[in-house]
Amino acid sequence: MPDVALRKTLVYIEEVFHEGGPPAATPLLRGGVCAVIANPFAGRYVQDIAGFMEDLEPLGRGMAARLLAALGGDPALIEGYGKGAIIGEAGELEHGALWHVPGGYAMREALGDAKAIVPSTKKVGGPGARLDVPIMHINASYVRSHFDSLEIGIADAPRAGELLLALVMTTGPRIHARVGGLQAADIAEHDGLR
Amino acid sequence: MPPEIRKIVTIVEEVMQEGERQVAPPSRRAAAVAIIRNPFAGHYQDDLGPLIEIGEALGGLLAARAVAALGIEGAQVESYGKAAAVGADGELEHAAAILHPKFGAPFRKVLGTGAALIPSSKKRGGLGVPLDIPLGHTDAAFVRSHFDGMEVRIADAPRAAEIIVAVAIAASGRPHPRIGGLTKDQIIGADGLR
Numbered sequence: 001m002p003d004v005a006l007r008k009t010l011v012y013i014e015e016v017f018h019e020g021g022p023p024a025a026t027p028l029l030r031g032g033v034c035a036v037i038a039n040p041f042a043g044r045y046v047q048d049i050a051g052f053m054e055d056l057e058p059l060g061r062g063m064a065a066r067l068l069a070a071l072g073g074d075p076a077l078i079e080g081y082g083k084g085a086i087i088g089e090a091g092e093l094e095h096g097a098l099w100h101v102p103g104g105y106a107m108r109e110a111l112g113d114a115k116a117i118v119p120s121t122k123k124v125g126g127p128g129a130r131l132d133v134p135i136m137h138i139n140a141s142y143v144r145s146h147f148d149s150l151e152i153g154i155a156d157a158p159r160a161g162e163l164l165l166a167l168v169m170t171t172g173p174r175i176h177a178r179v180g181g182l183q184a185a186d187i188a189e190h191d192g193l194r
Numbered sequence: 195m196p197p198e199i200r201k202i203v204t205i206v207e208e209v210m211q212e213g214e215r216q217v218a219p220p221s222r223r224a225a226a227v228a229i230i231r232n233p234f235a236g237h238y239q240d241d242l243g244p245l246i247e248i249g250e251a252l253g254g255l256l257a258a259r260a261v262a263a264l265g266i267e268g269a270q271v272e273s274y275g276k277a278a279a280v281g282a283d284g285e286l287e288h289a290a291a292i293l294h295p296k297f298g299a300p301f302r303k304v305l306g307t308g309a310a311l312i313p314s315s316k317k318r319g320g321l322g323v324p325l326d327i328p329l330g331h332t333d334a335a336f337v338r339s340h341f342d343g344m345e346v347r348i349a350d351a352p353r354a355a356e357i358i359v360a361v362a363i364a365a366s367g368r369p370h371p372r373i374g375g376l377t378k379d380q381i382i383g384a385d386g387l388r
Binding site: 005006007008009010011012013014015017019027038070130151153154155187 | 199200202204205206207208209210211212222263281322324344345347349
């Protein structure tokens with residue numbers, strides 16, 4: 001499988017104090033890391049692509065570490081996560097699916113084997129395309145206060161023959177979460193769901 | 195009047211490759227962005243003094259955030275710029291009050307340099323409006339390799355009664371500059387221009 005050719009990275013961190021309601025005692029951090037790489041399968045149909053997932057593992061681990069560091073460096077403070085990909089126009093949606101395993105497992109590993117599935121989204125798009133990356137609680141998908149999303153994107157990416165790969169993390173619930181449902185404090189099943 | 199900040203966003207961009215060529219070392223730039231309440235949204239206010247004070251506070255705060263995000267010393271910053279976008283119920287003059295009278299001095303203090311004017315842009319817009327922050331060399335505005343710009347956009351800002359205020363800094367000029375003009379090693383340093 002081909003090498004991973006990295007063109008650029010972007011780290012985006014939001015520190016949210018309030019959204020019209022009472023300011024939080026600890027501001028909420030929401031962050032994303034994006035990497036723009038060459039799509040080795042752009043422009044033609046390639047049947048065997050799965051081996052590229054292993055090539056992406058070091059990139060995934062590096063991105064997870066970088067995002068964690070930008071959010072303060074303590075894995076214990078990360079409560080939500082998600083991942084996504086934008087495939088440049090000479091690629092296929094299936095190329096974005098290559099990110100599920102190396103992106104997801106890198107992040108779960110960095111957070112001490114988080115239990116919940118890493119929610120994800122992907123699409124084919126041009127430079128400047130925006131992606132709403134879904135976010136859920138890292139240990140129990142049904143925790144309602146942590147359903148969130150972060151919009152990411154880069155003005156000049158992805159070009160036609162590129163992939164934009166993203167990981168996102170948050171340090172807590174939505175800033176004024178108040179619609180009930182399962183609370184993080186009530187996680188009991190430890191099955192990744194509840 | 196201190197700024198009422200809803201959130202602060204930092205963005206770090208690192209370019210490893212441009213024009214199919216490696217950029218070594220990678221070019222790095224950062225933006226820091228505050229989303230604040232516009233105290234004068236929806237009505238005409240003759241005295242914009244409070245916004246000038248807000249600009250003075252944000253100039254230092256955002257410069258410090260951007261420098262920290264890049265992980266360098268202020269003195270290593272080579273180019274800078276600033277920009278603001280007022281929400282639908284504000285006036286362009288509100289952005290001018292923040293950016294022009296008192297924003298620059300604390301910005302330069304963080305860098306310990308800055309003989310050149312700080313290039314700027316401003317606009318009115320809705321949620322997610324892109325802001326193209328111009329960049330120019332900190333000591334000599336005519337350094338052609340450092341004419342640049344960085345796009346930032348915040349998905350949920352500015353709301354109608356908010357203002358986005360941003361700074362951008364870079365630790366280098368454009369990747370692979372080759373259009374001539376004044377270079378940074380030719381800076382005379384007497385007038386902020388050359």
